[in-house]
Amino acid sequence: MIGVFALASAFAVVLDWVVRSPRAGHLSVPWMMVVFSGAFAITAAFAVWTASSLGLTSFLLLSPLSARRRWVRFAIYGVGAGIFISLTNGALYLTTAGVTFRPTSADNLDSHLEVFALAARSALSEETMFRLFAIPFLVSLGMRFYGWRPSFGFESGPAAPPLEPIRTPRRLVTIALLMSALMFGLAHAANPIPATVFGLVLGVAYLRGGWESAVTAHFLGNYLLFAGLYL
Numbered sequence: 568m569i570g571v572f573a574l575a576s577a578f579a580v581v582l583d584w585v586v587r588s589p590r591a592g593h594l595s596v597p598w599m600m601v602v603f604s605g606a607f608a609i610t611a612a613f614a615v616w617t618a619s620s621l622g623l624t625s626f627l628l629l630s631p632l633s634a635r636r637r638w639v640r641f642a643i644y645g646v647g648a649g650i651f652i653s654l655t656n657g658a659l660y661l662t663t664a665g666v667t668f669r670p671t672s673a674d675n676l677d678s679h680l681e682v683f684a685l686a687a688r689s690a691l692s693e694e695t696m697f698r699l700f701a702i703p704f705l706v707s708l709g710m711r712f713y714g715w716r717p718s719f720g721f722e723s724g725p726a727a728p729p730l731e732p733i734r735t736p737r738r739l740v741t742i743a744l745l746m747s748a749l750m751f752g753l754a755h756a757a758n759p760i761p762a763t764v765f766g767l768v769l770g771v772a773y774l775r776g777g778w779e780s781a782v783t784a785h786f787l788g789n790y791l792l793f794a795g796l797y798l
Contacts (some may be wrong), residue, residue, distance in 0.1 A: 591787045607691075610700050617703040621710060621735045625699065627777025641783070644776030649787025654763055656792045659761055682793045690785035697766065698773040698781045705743035707733060744770040 618625040627637055707715070713736070748770055752763030765788070773781035 572641070587620065603699060607695060608696055614699045614703050616791030618709050621703060621715075623703050623706060623707055623735065623740070624774050624777050627779045640776040641780050644772040645780035645783035646787065647773045648768055648776075648780070648784035650791070652768060652784060653791035653795075656761070656765070656788060657795065660792070671776075679794060682790055686786050686789035686793060689789060690782045693754075694769065694773070694778060694781045694785050695753070697747050697754075698770060699778045701747040701750065702740075702743045702770065703774065705746055706739050709739040709742065710735065744774065 615625040615629070617623075619629075624630065627641060632640070695713065744767065748763050748766030751766030751769070752759040755762035769781050769785055772784045
């Protein structure tokens with residue numbers, strides 16, 4: 568499953584590269600797919616292992632929820648959160664100076680395909696880094712103060728008794744959520760405060776609805792805003 572998501576992410580990045588004017592120094596399309604697919608697969612595998620070790624969310628498809636409850640969470644935290652972000656983003660744009668609020672990457676959007684490619688690329692790459700990877704990683708750092716250590720399953724010898732389920736303190740998850748949102752805001756230096764707030768929304772979407780919901784919310788928030796304002 569991680570391989571499928573890796574290929575989908577690589578396709579989005581390559582599509583974003585193809586629909587824009589290639590610039591000197593860019594990697595060729597095959598190399599871009601190899602590099603991004605590999606980076607995504609490694610990041611996702613580490614994040615899934617860390618999250619499962621700590622009892623945290625990674626992919627909604629890997630959760631023990633029933634199919635019906637997964638769809639309900641996806642509708643709320645994926646589609647619903649995406650519409651909320653788009654409407655809030657649009658309101659902020661209309662009530663602030665458009666020149667400063669406008670993303671620099673949206674300067675040359677001329678078609679819905681370009682908007683789709685930009686929204687997909689940013690949603691997939693940023694949600695993988697700031698939610699799927701950052702939140703479990705930050706929680707794992709905090710858990711070390713509680714005596715938790717990663718187990719890679721390489722131990723040999725007599726069979727050990729089964730370990731008790733790990734109970735991750737909620738405050739550690741909250742701190743990781745806040746820190747990932749802050750990093751997300753700092754990465755969007757042109758508008759750090761709105762980006763931090765949206766990072767909190769996307770973090771909640773990830774924790775409640777998995778990576779798929781966070782990516783969907785991020786994609787819809789970007790696509791609906793860009794399509795409505797720049798096309």
